[in-house]
Amino acid sequence: MRASAALVAATVTALPAAAATQLTGAGSSFDYPFFSKAFYVYNQKNPNVTVNYQSIGSGGGIQQFTAKNVDFGATDVPMNAQELGRAGEPVLQIPVALGGAAVAYNVPGVSATIKLTREALVDIYLGKITKWNDPQIAGANHGVKLPDMPIVVVHRSDGSGTSYMFTDFLSHVSGEWKQRVGVGKSVSWPAPSSVGAKGNEGVAGQVRSTPGAIGYVELAYVVENHMPSATLQNRAGKWVSCSEATVAAAAAGKPHVNPNDFSIVDEPGAEAYPIASYSWVVVYKKPADSGRARMLYDVLSWLVSAAGQSNAKSVDYVPLPANVQAEALRTLKQMQH
Secondary structure (H helix, E strand, O other), rough: OOOOOOOOOOOEEEOOOOOOEEEEEEEEEOOOOHHHHHHHHHHHOOOOOOEEEEOOOOOHHHHHHOOOOOEEEEOOOOOOOHHHHHHHOOEEEEEEEEEEEEEEEEEOOOOOOOOOOHHHHHHHOOOOOOOOOOHHOOOOOOOOOOOOOOOEEEEEEEOOOHHHHHHHHHHOOOOOOOHOOOOOOOOOOOOOEEEOOOHHHHHHHHHOOOOOOEEEEEHHHHOOOEEEEEEOOOOOOOEOOOHHHHHHHHHHOOOEEEEEEEEOOOOOOOOOOOOEEEEEEEEEOOOOOHHHHHHHHHHHHHHOOOOHHHOOOOHOOOOOOHHHHHHHHHHOOOOOO
């Protein structure tokens, strides 16, 4: 069963089951297609356990987790010291997924893949480039007839780890962006044409329905919706598209990640896609319900191991590198159940 981001819903439940055997999670829409596939496969092997996951964005996931409304949260940005303090008790943060954010666009009449320099992408989101035939875009796309069409800048309206990853990249490229806008799950978007949408699914839908639009969307949603996405210049100056191979190359540039040092944007490799990220599950070290804790431990141990990660490629994610899988399992072993 291939997860469909085209018809993605707010909630995924593998199969109906008694509440006692149902685990709940909420957070990152970046993770949704992978979780949808993986939790379905787990349920087929373990019919007595289902996982209900709500795709509400990383910020919402942390809020629901901290309020103890769910068994686990999912976020593309590990919880910081302030967020961990609000949790009130020890939290474990485990890498579970690896993917990239493609820069999707809707430019009628253009069949060629549009190339965007690093600087052009920043200037589009700063509102300095407002037309698709701007010389800064045209200069990288010789022979492509770009229309005199306004650019509609689409961004996330909810607290989003994908936004964090994207603004992290823009801050690596531009001192002006770093100073004026900065890095965050929620920022003040400066382009006058900016339009917000909720979730990766919302941004994908907004771009698809708006001629002239551009937006950052997790790769699985772009592939499932058959959306064109830009070829970008990476840190090495090479032109790269968002793909499993180029995201894997980005991860290879930084083999060791942890909740305090997690960014893999703009890695230096020639093949590295510059807007890539791990995503993380957050769980309490000592959950109150030992029975549910055991189930959660079993599900997450499977998810981060080779068996669970083998489902990644079928939905356009990259399996966690072996050393990251091992570190994830070591962290999970601290969980008391």
